[in-house]
Amino acid sequence: MKKILLYLSAFVPLYFLILIKIIIDLINGNLSWNFLNTISLVMFLILMILGIFGASQAIAHKSTKTTKIEIISQKNITEKYFLGYFSLFVLFALTFELEKISMFVVFIFIIILIGIVYIKNNLFYINPFLNILGYNFYQVEYMNLETNQKNNAIFFYKGDFDISKKYCLSKLSHENFNMIENYEE
Secondary structure: OOHHHHHHHHHHHHHHHHHHHHHHHHHHOOOOOOOOHHHHHHHHHHOOOOOOOHHHHHHOOOOOOOEEEEEEEEOOOOHHHHHOOOOHHHHHHHOOOOOOOHHHHHHHHHOOOOOOHHHOOOOOOHHHHHHHOOEEEEEEEEEEEOOOOOEEEEEEEEEEOOOOOOEEEOOOOOOOOOOEEEOOO
């Protein structure tokens, strides 16, 4: 369930755009209050709430086991994946006419298919919503200060890494979704 909520959080900006589009179209009289539009409005509102909840749970989750690490090298890879999501946002929010049953059904299937790939391949680091909240994701080479082993991983970190500082790794239960924080000695 946590993986599904984390997946849903990646699309919170999309749900918001679609909600705004539906509301504006309803206010302007471009859409009427019918069953499909009502279901769409409620569904996107629920998806947005579930996504926000999933992201907040992932951010707030603290592992019982934290490991002190020293960053050897880091590369911000946020832009590598972030812009690909915007093409999806534009496709769905601007061009899909979700008031048509056929487009609504296609939208649902596309979201399900993307979700299967996202969860099956542990693509949790591709999350534009977390980036909007100020998190960047980094490909990091680090030294585990407890085992003196070098490792590579993808981390979410709010802001920019300062290689001169030591960090505390808080591993979550998801692969490819690790949060990292500063620690003071």
